[in-house]
Each structure stands twice: as structure tokens, then as C-alpha cells.
Amino acid sequence: MSAVSKRSALSPRQLTRSDERLSFIYLERCTIHRDANAITAQDAQGTTHIPSATIGTLLLGPGTRVTHQAMSVLGETGAAVCWVGEHGVRYYASGRALSRSSALMEAQARLWSSPRSRLAVARKMYQLRFPDEDPAGLTRHELLGREGRRVKDCYRAEAARTGVPWRGRRYIPGDFTSGDAINQAVTAAAQCMYGIAHAVVTSLGCSPALGFIHSGHELSFVLDVADLYKTDIGIPLAFDVAAQDEEDVGPRTRRALRDRINETSLLNGCVDDIKRLLLPGATGSSESRGDRDVVTLQSDHDHQVASGVNHDGPEHYGDELW
Template identity: 70%
Template sequence: MTTVAQRHASSPRELTRVAERISFLYLERCVVHRDDNAITAEDADGTSHIPAATIGTLLLGPGTRITHQAMSVLAESGAAVAWVGEQGVRYYAGGRALSRSSALLEAQASRWANRRTRLEVARAMYRLRFPEEDPSGLSRLELLGHEGKRVRDCYRQQAERTGVRWRGRQYVPGDFTAGDAPNQAVTAAGQCMYGVAHAVVAALGCSTGLGFVHSGHELSFVLDIADLYKTDIGIPVAFDVAAEGDHDIGSRTRRALRDAINRTRLLDRCVNDIKQLLVPEGESSDGENDDRVTLQSDRDAAVAAGKNYADEMTW
């Protein structure tokens, strides 16, 4: 068997597309190690083998330990890793892009850097969430006001649909148990959606910090993307779970959300939405899947790397 150091890094075409991966996998009270290109989870019941390239986000709950080699193969596979606290509250995530190209990142930075196009993307995000409403002409503050009303209405509608008593959104950072059952379910669903969105954003090579609605945080763009599916998937699933009882809210919400993500093919949808937001229809996305390095020249031209250009200069 070859050593880890002798294995070559997988090319983008050798890796499983993010849209075809398991949305997230939750582990707790086990040791995570590596066996060839799979990770292993070992606990009192034995050892399970999990192909690293099929994972979108690995959620590591209480009592987990992970080895350096396991982290190495997860990073090479483009999987995000989240260390999750009790009941899934708080996490730290990282990963490596499945694409070696910076095309989407450059498109994101270009649209973010211009105030006009930044607002256009924010409006497009609102349109994805509420397609029956036209946000054209709305200011930033008006967008926030409309979004707040729609989310509040969603809570009320889901409470009526499921028969769950809703007293309003209550969340104390760091204290999952401070809220009632529906609030705990909403929080747990939100944390999972952030992890899934983080995995997709990182896998596509985009910046997690350049947000179009959220700002000032290293995960601003992740929060933007996760919110696209809040009223469509996250909140309805949370209320369904709360309607079934207030026991074991966190784990039941994760399982229900996992099933909903697979049923709705959310990863595929998320990938397509990000690409459409950053590279609208009619604009070129050439080079998105290229595994090559170029050098910047004058007038935004790109020239081949690995060449000495001294002879091309007129001294």
C-alpha cells in the first residue's frame, strides 16, 4: 500500500460532484480515522467505512476524535467538516474546493465589488425565495422589511398547518434549550442548513465571506445561500418535527431535514442557484472546470503560466 504522502491529489474530474453527494453525515462518540480513500468511524459497536468523496458535510458531535490522516482525505475530497456542539449548536467548518478553477470566485468578487450588481444579486436572491413577488426597484432596507414579513408569515402559516403553538422566534446564542420545542427545531434546522450551504459554497470554490445580503462575517455568503431555502424547506421541516413531540428535538430535526434534502435534491438545486446568481444567463462561465494556471496580462488578458516573458519585453 502506498503512503498518504505518495498519493497524488485527485483532479476535479475524479471527484464526486457536490450535487450527487450525501448532504451531511452526523457522527458522535467515536474515533474517525482513514483507511485508503475512505474514512472509518470506530466505536464500541465496531468500525464503519465511509467513502470520503461521497460526503458533503461531516458533522462531528460530542465525544468524537478525528485523526490528521482523516482530515487530509476529507480535504482532498472537498468535504466540509463541522465540529458540532451539543444539539448541533455552534460549529467550525473547513474544506477544499472540488474545482481548481477560480472562475466562480472571480465572478462573485466582481459582482460583490460593484454596488449596483451587489444589489442586483440581493434582489435575485429574494426572487428565488419568493418567485411570486417582484423585488425590482426595492431598496436594501425595503428588501429586508419584505423578507422579515415573509418569514414571520411563514412561521404563522406553519404553526397553523401543524397545530403547533408559536409564541414567536426566540433564540439565545449558545443556549439551545432556552427556546421551546418549535424554536429548538428551527434552530437545529438552521444549523444543518448552514453546514450544507457551507459545503456547497466551499466545494464550488466561492468565498464564504463575500455576502450580498449578510455582511461583516466570515460566513456571510453561506448565510445568504442557506436562507434561500429557509421558508421552503427548513421551517416546514422544523414545525413537522415539533408537532410530533418535544423529545430529542435536535437529532429528529437533523434526520428529517436530511430526508427532505435528499427528496428535494437540494444540493443540485443549490449548485445551480449559486451559479445562476454569480454568472447570470447570457454571461460566459468558461474555464469553470479547468484545472490550469494562467498569468494576468494587460487589458484583462490571460497568458500561459510556466513561461519566461523577458524576451517579449521591449527594454
């Protein structure tokens, strides 16, 4: 095997496109190293080789140790890296975003910066959650009122379905055990969903802070995205867990949500929903979805021109790459 320092970095054209990669790989309790342009995961059962260019996002769970050279090859091949809790349930930190394009970030900032388009995205989010309602023409106050009513209806319906007594949402920040079993389950599910949404948002290169419903917090957009799945996944699962047993409801909720995420391919669905919200006309290949590795220069009237050339005068006088 040649020395790592003698290997040249891969060019963007040599890398696997994002839509051809594995959406994520989760590793835990192992040592991650580099072998040529692959990473290796070594544990008590042996060593597994994983081509780094086929990884969308690498989720590092408890007990993982990763070498500098492994992180280097992951960076060269454009893989995102997130440090997470057991089986990807909680999100702690991340490396670079998976996407080399700023298209999603720019679209998010553009939509967020206009009150009209910001409200339009909020309405789309409401319709994603409750497709049987038409939010067109609703004000923000009306959206919040309808959302609150639908969530209350969801709590009552799940209580009736499972037989779990529901006396209202009770949660004191920082004091998880202050609520009853069902409130603890709802809190655990919500916290896990925030971690999952945070991992997806950062992997796509979006800003966690620029929310369309929530505002004023560093995770506003994360809270927006997590709430998309509150009434379909989070609340029903919390009631299912609380109905089984009131002991250790927090850990059991996290494990049950982990399994539900795998069953429903939630990570893939979350990526698609974010792209539909921010780039509604983007369909088909990765290039049309804003995954291109292209650098342009901003000119007048929102016109983009090629980078790497001298734009002084009517003609370009050769390349000016550094």
C-alpha cells in the same frame, strides 16, 4: 502493495471531473486509511474501499479517525474534506476546496465589490426564495421589508396548518432553552441549515464572508445561502416536529432535517443555486461552469494570458516553468 512514498501524485488530467463524481460521501464511527489510490473505511463490519478520485466531498462524522496517508491521497485527487456533526447536520471545519479553479471566488468578489451588482445578486436571491414576486427595481430597504413580511406570513401559515401556537420569534443567543418548543425547533433548523450552507460554500471555494444581503460577519455569504431555503424547508419542518411532540424538539428537528436533506437532494440544489447566482451564464460541461484546472496570468484590460512562458517582448522564448 507498493510503498506510499514511491507512488507519484496524480496529474489533474488523470482525475475524475467534478460533475462525474459522487456529490458527497458520509462516514462515521470508523477508521479511514489509504490503500493505493483509494481510501478504506474500517469498522466492526469490515473494510470498504472507496476510489478517492470519485469523491466530491468526504463528510467525516462522529467517531471517525483519519490517517495522514488518507488525507494525502484525498488532497492529491482533489476531494474536499469536511468535519461535520451526525449525518452531516452541522459543519465544524474543512480541508481544501473541491474546486481547483478560482472562477467562483473571483466572480463572487467581482459581484460583491460593485454596489450595483451586489444589489442585483440580492434581488436574484429574493426571487429564488419567492418566485411569484418581481424584485426588479426594489431598493435594499424594500427587499428587507418584503422579506420580513413573507417570513411572518410563513410563520402564520405554518401555525395554522399544524395547529402549533405561534407568539412570535423569540430567541436569546446562547440560551437555546429560553424559547418555547416551536422557537427551539426553528432555531435548531436554522443552525443546521447554516452548517450545511457553510460546508457547500467552502467546498466550492467561495468566500463565506462576502455576503450580498448579510454583511460584516465572517459567515455573511453562508447566512445568505442558508436563508434561500428558510421558508421552503426550515420553517415548515420545524412546525411539523413541534406539532408531533414538545419533548427533545432540538435533536428531533436535526434528525428530521437530515432526512429531508437526503429526500430533496438539497446539497446538489445548493451547489446549482450558488453557481447560477455567481456565474449565471455557466451551463453545460464542468469546463464552462468554471471547474477547469487552469492557471493564467492577469494582463491589461482584464485580459488573461498563458502562464508558464516568458512574456518579455513580442515572442515567447520557451517555457519558464520552475
